[in-house]
Amino acid sequence: DAGIxxxxxxxxxxxxxxxxxRCHQTENHRYMYWYxxxxxxxxxxxxxxxxxxxxxxxxxxxxxxxxxxxTEDFLLTLESATSSQTSVYFCAIRSPQGGRxxxxxxxxxxxxxx
Amino acid sequence: GQQVMQIPQYQHVQExxxxxxxxxxxxxxSNIQWYKQRPGGxxxxxxxxxxxxxxxxxxxxxxxxxxxxxxxxxxxxxTQTTDVGTYxxxxxxxxxxxxxxTFGEGTQLTVNP
Numbered sequence: 001d002a003g004i005x006x007x008x009x010x011x012x013x014x015x016x017x018x019x020x021x022r023c024h025q026t027e028n029h030r031y032m033y034w035y036x037x038x039x040x041x042x043x044x045x046x047x048x049x050x051x052x053x054x055x056x057x058x059x060x061x062x063x064x065x066x067x068x069x070x071t072e073d074f075l076l077t078l079e080s081a082t083s084s085q086t087s088v089y090f091c092a093i094r095s096p097q098g099g100r101x102x103x104x105x106x107x108x109x110x111x112x113x114x
Numbered sequence: 115g116q117q118v119m120q121i122p123q124y125q126h127v128q129e130x131x132x133x134x135x136x137x138x139x140x141x142x143x144s145n146i147q148w149y150k151q152r153p154g155g156x157x158x159x160x161x162x163x164x165x166x167x168x169x170x171x172x173x174x175x176x177x178x179x180x181x182x183x184x185x186x187x188x189x190x191x192x193t194q195t196t197d198v199g200t201y202x203x204x205x206x207x208x209x210x211x212x213x214x215x216t217f218g219e220g221t222q223l224t225v226n227p
Contacts (some may be wrong), residue, residue, distance in 0.1 A: 018214065031215075041219060042200075042218060045217070050213040058216075101162070102162060103204070104159070
């Protein structure tokens, strides 16, 4: 498996509190992604990064912000958590080099907002 | 944004039956990837298709890319209980720089022994 770790793996937080999820990679891959997974919705893209300090919104970016100050770390922040943000969050990394540019996923973070 | 629809959403089969999932896009794709996610796990890459009309096989799995590069299918012959999981397609629109990666909603496969 690719060197990608997510932290924390599980978190329970209260509505209205800020939450930051961390994705760390040791592969030096250029692209990093945050997805959320909910029953019936598959994997939905929240934000992605195509380089240090280069990020863009995905399809469900409202209520989320991201930062990438160095290649290996991509942070996802929920400024004020809501119950609708209860989900499993996956980070993924991908390299544009080579003929096969698949995404490698972290183990996921299960976030519960109560 | 990129619209990709995957059908069916759920599929229940008896072990030994065949299974097919389809991925359809509203725009032309540069390529398409397929992933499998086991229950409780994370998505894992299966294959990438790039050429129009391309067909690739992995043991009992057959992957096809449409001639117009707008649709794809994954077919499993004689399913086994180890095939249980959710199968996703992932796409990058042809007109973009290539960094954005969007997934379909997935097809959840259950196999009754």
